[in-house]
Amino acid sequence: MIRSSLLLAITTFAYLLCALLYLSGVIFRRRTIMLWGSVTVAAALAIQMAGILLRWRESYQIGYGHAPLSNLYESLVFAAWAIMLIYLVMEYRTKQRALGVFPALFAFLAMAYASFSTGVSSKIQPLLPALKSNWLIAHVVTCFLGYAAFAVSCGISILYIARNSKQETTGGASSLLPDLRQLDELNYQMVLFGFLWLSLGIITGSVWADLAWGTYWSWDPKETWSLITWLIYAALLHARNMKGWRGSRVAWLSIIGFVCVLFTYFGVNFLLGGLHSYANTK
């Protein structure tokens, strides 16, 4: 009998392989290697999906019966999946394979952290009464789709800045990258997509909090940090649309935004505590 832990372990290394394939494709300027990267991503996504579904089933077999979105381990796994899914759709639509290095790296890091850190328990645990709600799925899925889009956008921003700093050397590794205008446009679309999901995530969280605790906003650190993230990206969108910001400045704002995402996700759990303390490790 295959267990979910095996499938997820395979996924971890598959994402490492993806990152290496994309990277060597860019370095050695071989499109075929990058194509293999894309094939590996698709396969890893399928294996991971199977792993997640299997874990869901296993939780029913133990008798707890809940979606695998309830603790740090499960959310990290879902985050990796969402990053690669969003990336793959973008790759399919833009036909730009060289952008895959960072998303694959982020997905690998998330999976590796979930699997190997002693601070993250991969045990299937029962749900606390506060989490027993259908809003759990809606809230976690929407938030993490937003986070994942911001991760992809952060990767694009890093590439933009890297490419921008090199004074147009034709040839070189950057020849496989889309041009600056395209990167900027893609970045904007990714941020807008993430912003939509983050808004949805905050709103579902808010509606749920009202149902569970009788208050839709309590300035708890997690809520506040998600609002901070939202404000940074709102500032980015306004700066781009109203003030005509383009390029590096937008890229830097997007990177700052992603740092906020990371802090909302990890920093708040480990440093600040609050209502979301069940997202903590143990």
Place this chain on the structure above:
Amino acid sequence: MQKKVFWQGIYQKLASPKLTVVIFLVLAAASVVGTLLPQRLSEAELQGHYGQRAIWFIMTFGLNDLYHTGWFRLLLLFLCTNLVVCTIKRLPKTLKIFRRGEEQVDPEKLANCSFNCQFISNLSQDETESRLISIISEEFGSLRRLDGADHFAGVAENGRWSLLMVYVVHLSVLFVLCGALVGSIFGFRGFMNILEGEAVSEVMLEGSDRGLNLPFQVRCDKFDVSYYDNGMPREFRSDLTLIRDGKEILKQELRVNDPLTYAGITFYQASYGAILKDAEVELIDRKLGVVRRCILPFREWVNIPGTRDRAQILRFEEDFRHLGSAMVLLISRDGRDAAGSWILIDRDFHGNKIENYDVKVLHATQMSYTGLQVKQDPGIWLVWLGFAAMLVGTGLTYYVSHRKLWVWAAADAPGKEWTKIVIAGRINRNELSFERKFNSLCDRLQAELRQERGGLKP
């Protein structure tokens, strides 16, 4: 006059997009401070962590309750003002674009559009027209014709209403903030602890010492906690009955995530606990070697049988320093001042001694109470409406863009067969994909309108 200029200046400043971005970033920065500094600590609690100067700073700017300070609310008000002023300033222009149906197309202006192309067709004007119409309709949607006396012209437009979506999003922010305001003015939030079997109508209001009497009573018939086999709590449940004028009007089970609403007031399962009803204790008189037993109701003096001594349970804690439940027992010998000590209930602890007695608790009867969060929030519908509008607004902003395509065609020169064609396009978002589409349209048009050149016609 001076005054008018001044106000004009303020108005322009308030409407500037720069201000919006600055407010966003200032709000974000203020929120960061509020999360790094623990909130709702009193000055006394701050003493242990910070120096005098830091405490003065924290108290002066209210940083220990930052989100409820005047200056933070002022920031939110500032955001609203900026929003409203921007809307007042821009909406008329948007509406103009929204309403305007162009009457004519000027080929000179088309050449200034960010996307444009011109070419000459060697087909006749009629033939050119019919092909332009069919190809553009196929690729860009139906063409509205704006022909002039000597030329053919048309506009194809899509998603014009998406121009309004940004206002929907802005309005939604106002809705949410107004909803919060209405809730804080006309609503209340509090809690009530109800013992099993007891009926209560008073709600203790949050952040004040006042209570509020509900027009009905809430009775807790039973409170129950169930556990998973690994010891984690599975469910908290209160069986509640609402009573009005002595009549039972509603019976319902209350669980976490499943609140109960009656008459606009909502109850949430929030906490639970236990108090001591009475305890049966064994008192061993060390001097005489006599064992005496008695039942002590909570906080009532009781004579220890066979003596002139009295005993009372003064306090009770469910978990005293992680040693399990414990109570403070007072014993007054012979009418003298009482002596007391913490007595561990579940453990036969050798320190359980008061005066000349060794104390052992034989049985303690506890009563559980359920802790309910209670609230009334008439502003919540505004908040929900705001949320919905925000989602619809941002969603459509993402998925729909406003794009426009103009086409103009006329005889290249009077009396000539060939036709000059000018095409131009504009989009407010997703320029790259539009550019691709526009270029492929131009390529196709050029190919199809020129195909006869060079005698390709069969």
